[in-house]
Amino acid sequence: MRILRVTLALLIISFNFFVGTVNAADTEEIYTGIKSLSLSLGEEAEFPIILNHAPNGLAGYYILLEIENENIATIIDVKYPNWAILNDSIFNDGSVLLKGIDLENEIKEESGNIELATIVLKAIKEGETDIKLKVIRMTDDFGNLMTPSTKQSRILVLSNNSTVTPLVTPKTTPGFEVIFTIVGIITTLYLLRRVKF
Template identity: 40%
Template sequence: MISMILSSFSRNYEMKLKTTIAISSLFCLILMSTAFAANSVKVSVISPTVKQGEEAKAVLKLDSAPNGLAGYIIKVSLGNREIATILKVEFPSWAKLYNSSIEGSSVVLKAVDLEDQIKPGATNIELATIVFGNTKQGESSIELLIIRMDDDSGNPINPLVESGKLVIQGIPSTPLGLPFPALIAAVVIIIVIGTGVALYARKSKSRARGLEQSSLRT
C-alpha cells in the first residue's frame, strides 16, 4: 500500500515538475522575444557630403516603432568640432512639442508626439534634421546618444544606434593654384579692365585725329 502511494506521489511530482519547466521555458521565450523586439529598432543618420562653405543637413531616422512613439531626448554631436557648427534644428510635423539646445557642435533634441501621429507599426520615422554651417574641409563622425525614448504606453525604447559621418569636400583648384570662384573673379576683372583700356585708347585716338584735322585747317 505504501509503495503504491509513493509511486503515485512520484508520478504526480514528475508531472508537476515537467509542467513547471514547460511554463518557465515559455515565459523565458516570451521575455527574450520582447527584449529582441525592443532592441531590433534602430536610430540612424543619413550622412551628408557637401563642399566647403555650403550648409549640410543630417537627417535622424527611427526605422520602426512597433509600439508607437511618444517622444524622445537625443544628444547629437560632432566628433571633429573643427569642421562645422550646428546652425539650427528642423523638426518633423508630428512633433507638436519640441525643443533644442545648441552648444557649438552639439545639440540636445527633445520632441513629443502630442497628437499620437506615430502609430504602432510605423516605419521610417523622421526624428529631426540637423543643419550644419561654417563648414571647412574635413570629415567627422556624427555621434548619437539616446538619453530617453518612450513608446505610446510609456515603456522605454532602447534602439540600436548607428552613427553617421559628415564629409566636407575642399573647393577644387585650377592649374594656377586658385579656386574656381577666385579664377572666375580674376578673369572678369581682367576682361573689365581690358575693355576699359581699349575704349580709352579708341577715344584717345579719335581725339588726337580731331585735333590734327583742326590744326591742318588753321
C-alpha cells in the same frame, strides 16, 4: 512529476518572453539619412534623423546628436516634423539635445521610417569627422522605455580648390606639324638616295 512539468512550462514561457523582447528591441534603430556626406567649405546641408520601427508607437524622445570635431562642421538649425508639436533643441559646443513629443498620438503602433528631426549643418574647416547619435530617453505609447541601436555617419569637408584636375594631352601647333612632316620626307628621300640596293 506534475510540479516538474509546470515548472518547465513556466521556464519555457519566460524564455520565449525574454527572447521576444530582445529581438524586438534589436529591430529598432535610429540613423541619419546619410552614411557619409561630402561638403565644400562654407557649404550648408541638411539630413533627417530616422527611427526605422516603432512597434508600440512613439510618445517622445530625447536624443543627443554630436559632431565629434566641432571645428570641421557646426549645427546651425534643427527642424521638427508636424507630429512633434512639443519640441526643443539645446545647442552646446558641437552637439544638440533634441526633444520631440507626440501630443496627438500620430505615431501609431507598427509605424516605420519615422522622421524625428532634420539637422542643418555648415562646413567650416577642411577635414573629416563623425556624427554620433545617443538616445537619452525614448518611450512608446504605453510608457515603456525604447532602446534602439544607433548608427553613426561621417562628414568630409573639402577646400573649394579641391577639384580633380583633368588630364590634358598636349597638342602640337598645326604649323609645326607641317614643318616636321616636310623635314621628315626630305630626310627619308636623302637617306634612300644614299642607300645602294
